[in-house]
Amino acid sequence: MDEFSFINSIKQNTYKQSSIVKGIGDDAAVFRQSSEDIVIAKDMFVEGVHFTKQTMDAFHVGYRALAANLSDLAAMGAIPAFYLVAIAIPESWSEGELDQVYKGMKELGEAYQMDLIGGDTISGNDLTISVTVIGYTEKSKASYRSNSQDGDVVFVTGTLGDSQAGFHIINHHGQYIDEVFYKERHRMPTPRIEFVRELQGVSRVCLNDISDGIASEAIEIAQASHVNLHIFDEKLPVRNTFDQFPQSLQHKWKLFGGEDFEILGTVSKDDWAMVEEAAKKTNTKLTNIGYVKDTIDTTGNVFLHRSNEKVEQLEKKGYNHLRR
Amino acid sequence: MDEFSFINSIKQNTYKQSSIVKGIGDDAAVFRQSSEDIVIAKDMFVEGVHFTKQTMDAFHVGYRALAANLSDLAAMGAIPAFYLVAIAIPESWSEGELDQVYKGMKELGEAYQMDLIGGDTISGNDLTISVTVIGYTEKSKASYRSNSQDGDVVFVTGTLGDSQAGFHIINHHGQYIDEVFYKERHRMPTPRIEFVRELQGVSRVCLNDISDGIASEAIEIAQASHVNLHIFDEKLPVRNTFDQFPQSLQHKWKLFGGEDFEILGTVSKDDWAMVEEAAKKTNTKLTNIGYVKDTIDTTGNVFLHRSNEKVEQLEKKGYNHLRR
Structure with missing residues (x-):
C-alpha cells in the first residue's frame, strides 16, 4: 500500500x-x-x-x-x-x-x-x-466533574455492565439471551451526544462518562466536587436479561465494568425535570440512582446502599490502564 | 505503576x-x-x-x-x-x-x-x-503549500541530510568528524518556530517542513500550487563536514533523507529581503536554492539543476511510511 x-x-x-x-x-x-x-x-x-x-x-x-x-x-x-x-x-x-x-x-x-x-x-x-x-x-458552559453540589440528584443514562457482558459472551461460547445486544454494546457503544445536547438549557450540570465503571467515575465526581455521592444498588439500571449472568459477575460488571460509555451526572432537584425532558426527547433511558450530600472534609466519597440496608464505600476498582 | x-x-x-x-x-x-x-x-x-x-x-x-x-x-x-x-x-x-x-x-x-x-x-x-x-x-494567514507563485524565490533553512547522517553514525560505529552535531540533529531536531514567527509581516509565503526529504516536500508544493520548482544542487546547504560521507550517501540524504525538520519555502522576490531579515533576527541559516516557474499544465514538478548543467526531474523518493 x-x-x-x-x-x-x-x-x-x-x-x-x-x-x-x-x-x-x-x-x-x-x-x-x-x-x-x-x-x-x-x-x-x-x-x-x-x-x-x-x-x-x-x-x-x-x-x-x-x-x-x-x-x-x-x-x-x-x-x-x-x-x-x-x-x-x-x-x-x-x-x-x-x-x-x-x-x-x-x-x-x-x-x-x-x-x-x-x-x-x-x-x-x-x-x-x-x-x-x-x-x-x-462559552463557560462545559459540564465539569467539579460541578456537583449538595442536594443534587444523581442520574445515569442507559444500562450498566452491558459492554463487559458482551465481552464475556464473545470470549465464552454458549447459549445466551440477547446475545446480539450485548455484543453490539461492546463493539458499537453509543456516545450520548444527543441527550447532552438537550441539556444546554440547564444552568449547572455535572457530567462524567462511564469508561472505567460507574464506581470509578462517581468517585471522580465526588473528589472533584468535594461532595459525597450516595447511590442505591437496586436503582442501578441493567438490561432486563442481565440476570442470566452469575450474580457476582453482574455486581462486578455494573459497578466496575467500564466501557459502557453511558453518562453519569448530577443536577439540582429543580432542574431534574429538564433532564428528564432531555431524555424523553432523545429517547434515552434515564435513571435517578441517588443523591449528593456535602462532605465535612475535603475528600469526597461514594457510598453504595445495598438492598440489605448495608452501606458500603466504593473504591476505584475500575480498569486501571497501567496496573499490571 | x-x-x-x-x-x-x-x-x-x-x-x-x-x-x-x-x-x-x-x-x-x-x-x-x-x-x-x-x-x-x-x-x-x-x-x-x-x-x-x-x-x-x-x-x-x-x-x-x-x-x-x-x-x-x-x-x-x-x-x-x-x-x-x-x-x-x-x-x-x-x-x-x-x-x-x-x-x-x-x-x-x-x-x-x-x-x-x-x-x-x-x-x-x-x-x-x-x-x-x-x-x-x-486570521487567514496560515502559510499553505498552495501559496507558491511564478517568480518566487525558493529557500530552505538550516542544513540538509544531517538527521540521516546522525542516524548512520549511531548505527555504524567509526571515527566521524562532528559526531555530536549529527547525532543531536537526529535526536533533537529544531522546529523553526522563531524564524516563522518573524515572517508574519510577509503578505504571502509558502511553507512546508522537511519531514520526508526536500525532494518530496518540494513536489508537494509544486503539486499544491500548480507551479514548477527549479532547485540548484550546488546551492543545497549542507554542514561543512558533510563531505566526510560517501558521495552517494550525501546525495541521498540531502535530497531524500528526511527528518531534518527544516523549512522549505517560497516567497516573492519583493519580500525576499524580509525573509532574510527574519533569518538574521533569529540566527537561522537561510539559503536561496532556486526559483518558481509557472507550469503549462496543472501538474507541478520539481527540477534539480546539477553542476554538470544536466537537469533532472525529482520524484517522491522520500520515506513512504507505508511502503514495505
Whole structure:
C-alpha cells in the first residue's frame, strides 16, 4: 500500500462544519471559532490490549475508537465538530480491513456532522489508533466533574455492565439471551451526544462518562466536587436479561465494568425535570440512582446502599490502564 | 505503576496560555480563541519503527515526538499553544524512563510557552506516542503549500541530510568528524518556530517542513500550487563536514533523507529581503536554492539543476511510511 494514495482514499471532498478553514492536505488543519469554547480530547486504542480481531471486526475497531472519544465530548456537554486519526498499521492488516476501520469511524462521525481533518499514517507491529476529537460548547458552559453540589440528584443514562457482558459472551461460547445486544454494546457503544445536547438549557450540570465503571467515575465526581455521592444498588439500571449472568459477575460488571460509555451526572432537584425532558426527547433511558450530600472534609466519597440496608464505600476498582 | 499517580505526575500546576479554560483533569480540555485561527496537527511515533532504545534515549524520544509536531505548526506559520499526548507503555519501559520521555517534551514545550492539556495513558507492546499540537495564526494567514507563485524565490533553512547522517553514525560505529552535531540533529531536531514567527509581516509565503526529504516536500508544493520548482544542487546547504560521507550517501540524504525538520519555502522576490531579515533576527541559516516557474499544465514538478548543467526531474523518493 502507498501512504499517499491511502490518505487520498480517506480524504473528504467536502466539509460539513462551517468553522473549517483548511482540512486534510497540508501540514496541519485550520479552523476558526470565535463564539464558543473549544473542547478537545484524545485517546489511544491498541490491538491486543483493547481489542483483537477475535473480539471486534475492523469496522467495530474504527467505530469504537471514535465512540470513546465522542463520549468524552458528551461528558463535557460539547457538540462534536472534528476528528483527527493517527494510525499505526501492521502487515497483518489488509487494505480492505483498513477501509473498514475508517468506514467505522466515518459512519459514526457523519451521524454527528463531523469532519476528519488530519492525522498520521505509519507502520507498526500492533494496530494502534489514536483519535483526537474537537467539539464546541457555549462559552463557560462545559459540564465539569467539579460541578456537583449538595442536594443534587444523581442520574445515569442507559444500562450498566452491558459492554463487559458482551465481552464475556464473545470470549465464552454458549447459549445466551440477547446475545446480539450485548455484543453490539461492546463493539458499537453509543456516545450520548444527543441527550447532552438537550441539556444546554440547564444552568449547572455535572457530567462524567462511564469508561472505567460507574464506581470509578462517581468517585471522580465526588473528589472533584468535594461532595459525597450516595447511590442505591437496586436503582442501578441493567438490561432486563442481565440476570442470566452469575450474580457476582453482574455486581462486578455494573459497578466496575467500564466501557459502557453511558453518562453519569448530577443536577439540582429543580432542574431534574429538564433532564428528564432531555431524555424523553432523545429517547434515552434515564435513571435517578441517588443523591449528593456535602462532605465535612475535603475528600469526597461514594457510598453504595445495598438492598440489605448495608452501606458500603466504593473504591476505584475500575480498569486501571497501567496496573499490571 | 498507577495510571492516576502517573497522570498527576505529568499534570501542570499552572498554565501559561491565557486561552486555556480547563487543562488536564476532566474528560477533555477546554480553550477559547476568538481572535485567531486555530491550527492543529497530530502524529504518531513508534518504537521499532521510528526509534529504538539504541538510537535514542528516553529524553530524546519525548523531545523528538513533540519537535516533529512543532515543525508542522511552523510549516503553517503558526505559534504553538498546546499539546496532548497519548502514550502506550510496554513493561520494558521503567517509570524513570517515562519521566524522561515527558521531560523531553516538557523541555521543548516550555521553550515555546506551551501547555500540556490532555491525552491518554495505556499499556502496549511497543512504546507508542501520539502527540497532538495546537497553535494559532492571524486570521487567514496560515502559510499553505498552495501559496507558491511564478517568480518566487525558493529557500530552505538550516542544513540538509544531517538527521540521516546522525542516524548512520549511531548505527555504524567509526571515527566521524562532528559526531555530536549529527547525532543531536537526529535526536533533537529544531522546529523553526522563531524564524516563522518573524515572517508574519510577509503578505504571502509558502511553507512546508522537511519531514520526508526536500525532494518530496518540494513536489508537494509544486503539486499544491500548480507551479514548477527549479532547485540548484550546488546551492543545497549542507554542514561543512558533510563531505566526510560517501558521495552517494550525501546525495541521498540531502535530497531524500528526511527528518531534518527544516523549512522549505517560497516567497516573492519583493519580500525576499524580509525573509532574510527574519533569518538574521533569529540566527537561522537561510539559503536561496532556486526559483518558481509557472507550469503549462496543472501538474507541478520539481527540477534539480546539477553542476554538470544536466537537469533532472525529482520524484517522491522520500520515506513512504507505508511502503514495505
